[in-house]
Amino acid sequence: MNKNYNKFERAHDIMVELIKAPLPLEPVELGNISDRELGFLKSSVEMMADYLDSLGFDFRGHKEEVLMPIYEEFERRQK
16 A cells, blocks of 8 residues: 555545546436445445545535435335
C-alpha cells in the first residue's frame, strides 16, 4: 500500500466515484435489480458512509436518508 495515499485522498476518491456513477435509488430502478445486487449496493453504501463518517465528515445523518429507498425495497421484497 502506498503510504503517501492519505485518508483524505481516499475520501475524495470515494466521493468522485459516487458522483460519476449515480446510484439507482429510484424505486423503479431498485425494483429492476436482483436481490444479490440490492444487498451489495446496500452494504457498499453503508460501508462508504461509515468510512466517511470515521474520517470526521458528518455523514451519519445523511446515511439513513440515502439508504431509505434501499431499505424500503428490502421490506417490499420480504413481504
